[in-house]
Amino acid sequence: MTPLPSVLLEPLVRAALVEDLGRAGDITTDALVAPDTRARAAFVARQPGIIAGMDLAALAFRLVDPAVTLDVRRPDGAAVQPGDVIGHIEGPARAILTGERVALNFLGHLSGIATATAAIATAIAHTRARITCTRKTTPGLRMVEKYAVRCGGGANHRFGLDDAILIKDNHIAISGGIAPALARARAHAGHLVKIEIEVDTLAQLAQVLEIGADAVLLDNMGPALLAEAVRMVAGRAITEASGGIDLASAASVAESGVDLLSAGWLTHSAHVLDIGLDI
């Protein structure tokens, strides 16, 4: 998994540490642990899953004390089983205890997203479809949540309102229909900007195909309708199915032949992956 450069990650970790350390630091550890005590600890998986966020975890310790070292055993993107050691850290005990929660908050949250993504990816591995995320992300964490989706084997959708055009039902309604909406979008889009449009019916899809679009978002269609839509598209656009995609439904949706399944819950409602720090 290609890591994000630390110039992008550092501000997130600094803010999280400031949030946790407040105005007095870790008063428990400072009171109880002598400054020269050293410790060794292991990040251990308590659940099966996929790891994401080790760079952020490492930064959480290093920004408290550069003397902490992290030896990664399961890098981002690796699968773990309960009991697996993800990495060893070693250094001043105070720094390890102080940085622990911020490290685990990042690691658990992002590994949870990677794990949820991987579960869907596995369920649809026999199809041509890939699982992708949405803009339904946690405020402030989009960059790293999208990264966690990649760690889980998923693909990324738009990163923001600015890097692709996605015409939704409200846009169509305000624009006066699919045709004028697509025309205006095409007129304004830069040459490296793709256009995707949401359709709810095959009739709408037919309209879109007549005009052309890079991708169509087939919203809330059942597998049979999706399969029909895929046939209609016939490779002229990327097809994305959305609405109600979960572990139970993913395979049958993917078997319709669509290119992509998208699911907001990967980033907004995935459970954290339970990871502990054993000292």
Add this chain to the structure above:
Amino acid sequence: MTPLPSVLLEPLVRAALVEDLGRAGDITTDALVAPDTRARAAFVARQPGIIAGMDLAALAFRLVDPAVTLDVRRPDGAAVQPGDVIGHIEGPARAILTGERVALNFLGHLSGIATATAAIATAIAHTRARITCTRKTTPGLRMVEKYAVRCGGGANHRFGLDDAILIKDNHIAISGGIAPALARARAHAGHLVKIEIEVDTLAQLAQVLEIGADAVLLDNMGPALLAEAVRMVAGRAITEASGGIDLASAASVAESGVDLLSAGWLTHSAHVLDIGLDI
């Protein structure tokens, strides 16, 4: 619910908007919607739940365009049923479409936390116990996630490493036992700082009670053991049960007589509350 002052909320919403608007703004809306188009929309609940985050949602629109007005019908802390209108917004259509996702990302995330909290609170309403959160929060959002817990009828635990002492098993081990740990904690704590200590057994609890502490965290004890612990404490300390608290277990844990149930998943793994913006 006492709102947080906007001097605290504004930086979060500004950052979320910058994250979503990127370097070109909302290129779809800008291409498709005329600047003078006005719109009216309603936040509508699609699930039963408890609302939290309306101030953040309102800021998301107002910071895009101050001309957007939000008329709140169900304020933070209110219960909603599917179909309930939470608030009406009105103003330039562009601003409403552009601010929608950031508004919903905050509102859904925080209402999800409030809803999860309220479910537990309801389940234990016949007992003296209250549900409380932990420091297992989403990096960058602790302040508002803790606020959402309050909206759901929960109580707040520590806000950071700096505002209370919480002695955990690792601290005890490094300190050489419960007695020296409590002694050092007491020696360092300011007069307005409370001390809580984690115990795993009744033997440890007995040691704590001999020395005294403001609160004891009874970790991973079953209801019967908890009841025994509560009897031993006999009002001399606040009792908090943690470990495996969920909707199924909460009532039996609370019926043990403890003062508090704490659960990290309220803030790190609650599902978003499904809320839509109907234009």
Add this chain to the structure above:
Amino acid sequence: MTPLPSVLLEPLVRAALVEDLGRAGDITTDALVAPDTRARAAFVARQPGIIAGMDLAALAFRLVDPAVTLDVRRPDGAAVQPGDVIGHIEGPARAILTGERVALNFLGHLSGIATATAAIATAIAHTRARITCTRKTTPGLRMVEKYAVRCGGGANHRFGLDDAILIKDNHIAISGGIAPALARARAHAGHLVKIEIEVDTLAQLAQVLEIGADAVLLDNMGPALLAEAVRMVAGRAITEASGGIDLASAASVAESGVDLLSAGWLTHSAHVLDIGLDI
């Protein structure tokens, strides 16, 4: 011209004011001008050109004193002739004198870019080509410089390293050739990410066309070679000509039939548009 939301512009203007006001504010104006003096002033064009940046100019005054009002006569994207009044401002004389330089620095710089862009756009208006910018922008100002290009009638290229794939000669060399480079790019690109690849020769172009790409960057080819390349592409990819595009060469390059001309100097070396503030 669709304005950028002020939540994106405000930080730029605040930083520019802080940079100019330093630690003591405008000591000349404070010493010489009584606080209750009011003034009226006009932004007047001293050269023909295209306006860009009026929102930033307005913010420069309003952030010094909200009592200053700006009445825009020539909005962003409008053409002006020497002597044309672009807008009137009115308010406390101190704020007008204090905000003047920051306002003009933004307005002159961005209008200069818009003017340069428009000159090329006019020169190639008889062709199907459009003029586009690059990532050769002034550090910190990319968002508004790209906006200024749009004001001048140009199109935007990538906004950063993250929103499209552009495979350059160095990438090809390190990847071991065009084929593996395109294959890896396609394997990694999200479904809304387009792929453009630079070619220097028709032989390279032939390779690209065999594999397929969304766009080809035809680097440093003369008009004749470009025309041949356009014929080869035959509509299968967007064609972009780069290298040595200026006002003298633009028409002949565009007449080759390419879709786009790109020029870094629009954003990094355009002359400011000379605009004065007449009080």
Add this chain to the structure above:
Amino acid sequence: MTPLPSVLLEPLVRAALVEDLGRAGDITTDALVAPDTRARAAFVARQPGIIAGMDLAALAFRLVDPAVTLDVRRPDGAAVQPGDVIGHIEGPARAILTGERVALNFLGHLSGIATATAAIATAIAHTRARITCTRKTTPGLRMVEKYAVRCGGGANHRFGLDDAILIKDNHIAISGGIAPALARARAHAGHLVKIEIEVDTLAQLAQVLEIGADAVLLDNMGPALLAEAVRMVAGRAITEASGGIDLASAASVAESGVDLLSAGWLTHSAHVLDIGLDI
């Protein structure tokens, strides 16, 4: 050339990298280049000029990856000819490709300013005059643009509204004349704050000399008038000529005997110096 401390430069480079890396990083390089590939590259001048900004360029790479090393051959202030190697960089190929554009954007922009400054400085080297910049700088970059002027052999004018008094025509008009303007300025200025005043005519200059000022800005006077003004001043104030100073006019203006020539275009309209990174 005395470098600026990196505590001042780092925020600029971090912001520029964040601006370019966006929310996904360098997706082209990450897709195409293996993480363990190393590269060596050289900054090579493609035009004659003066270098400025090597510290910023070095930071651009180091903040992407500290493993990149830069061996500077032509430090800031040095003259280069086409083909000259300015510095060698070596390190992970990814970091070199990812940091390249930000490094070159700073280096080209600042070297362009240094080069323009040096051209004027050379043209007036036979006189006692020096070339100086103004507050007509690019928003956010004043500190480094003023530094680039120094690299080119120029002198710096005011850094902001707060570090010297410069009384312009509007100030004089609002103050009721030169005498009251100078009197108020003198009364308010700290003992280390100099006072400069703009004059358009010899009559105004006579008034100023009667009262006294540290410097006079002789605006839009031709060489003959300037020479007359210099004679009138007779060393009692620093003389600065402004208005229409360019490479063609500089020598004749300087030969009038003035101390300083000032030109806004050095910082707002200089062409970038064309520098390439050859890998």
Add this chain to the structure above:
Amino acid sequence: MTPLPSVLLEPLVRAALVEDLGRAGDITTDALVAPDTRARAAFVARQPGIIAGMDLAALAFRLVDPAVTLDVRRPDGAAVQPGDVIGHIEGPARAILTGERVALNFLGHLSGIATATAAIATAIAHTRARITCTRKTTPGLRMVEKYAVRCGGGANHRFGLDDAILIKDNHIAISGGIAPALARARAHAGHLVKIEIEVDTLAQLAQVLEIGADAVLLDNMGPALLAEAVRMVAGRAITEASGGIDLASAASVAESGVDLLSAGWLTHSAHVLDIGLDI
């Protein structure tokens, strides 16, 4: 003294350096001192006192130039006499001269607070009372000023409005009396939040004791009245005396038997400790 983690200190020092270096850096040193000149210097106490702030002083130099090393002889919390060397620094002469004032501004200010605190602590050492600070701190420096109080042997009061409840006279008045105020406070306070209430009379104190509170602030009572109050409290609450505590009055106030003396002037009006940097 447990140091604050540098992730908390660095932003303060960076801001102070930017404030002092402005837009051109240290123009005196840059003009006069050759870049390769090295220097050795010693922080020397010119007054007796207690040291606080060495980490901030060290950062002030290191952020100007990482090549500066600081060898601490008297760490934070240590007592010094006039002439004592607190630490030696060595490195490039420019960096030492440039960082000197920021380093001394932090060190003198915080050591002044530590020294004032220690003076009171010494004066009351024969009693059970401790000296504590308030929220009357210098804006922006609360975290480090509270740390300096700890260095001087004092205890910390609340760090902000959010980490403890302190019911003052205005709150009581608006709440309709002590009883409703305490009731509401108790109902809202988290289980780790203590409640303190201000009383001006013994009658008020009796009311408080009837209901219970963690601490009582005995405001502006003389020693005799305080002694009576302590007797009334009889260990049921922490007792804090405030109002007019200074070096002259501290002992007699403390001898009343109160637990705490609080004084705002420790943080808002302590004299700096005179420390020089001898090169």
Add this chain to the structure above:
Amino acid sequence: MTPLPSVLLEPLVRAALVEDLGRAGDITTDALVAPDTRARAAFVARQPGIIAGMDLAALAFRLVDPAVTLDVRRPDGAAVQPGDVIGHIEGPARAILTGERVALNFLGHLSGIATATAAIATAIAHTRARITCTRKTTPGLRMVEKYAVRCGGGANHRFGLDDAILIKDNHIAISGGIAPALARARAHAGHLVKIEIEVDTLAQLAQVLEIGADAVLLDNMGPALLAEAVRMVAGRAITEASGGIDLASAASVAESGVDLLSAGWLTHSAHVLDIGLDI
């Protein structure tokens, strides 16, 4: 007194509020005061002094709640006697109680500096000397502390290392003497940058006068020696006396005929002015 623009003040007040409100806001007021309670309060002087900082105080309330209004009766620079009402505020009781401490921390600190400055200014009013501050300011507050000195009738010295040259003893030693130091300074200084040099003896002063400087800092000389120095200077440079200036010594120092007295304690050790907020 010319106020600083709020674009400069707002960041300071926002940071101070965030520092005080922490992660939960004002939990006391929120628990005790109903949201619709309104209050009226008065800033009342408890000591004689000079006011500085009313704009910051007003911002402290307005940033908590824009509904708070402040009616200023004694603006910055005005003298107050005990009991004088400085301003009335009115608005939501919660906002008034929540903003009170931040408002008073700014107001007390800056009024303390203004008051100390005014005391010296009064003591030397019969002379030609003025009192001025130094760079010995509180980190982060230099801009407003220098402003407070102006409110007290004092003059400002340098604002940073970058806006004037001040050659101190260490610079002279490293430069190899007064002559080379002044020569290098003159060679590097911009035309609006003044040069001041510190001398300890009349012999050094003679050397300086031979070469010329804008100002001389006469360090630690008694009144007689100062008078001799002033005679030697004979108006050829501004004379500044420093070292041991306090209320007792100021008049005799000023009577020596120097232009300026400088004192670091004005900004680093002045007592706060005691101001209360009576509700």
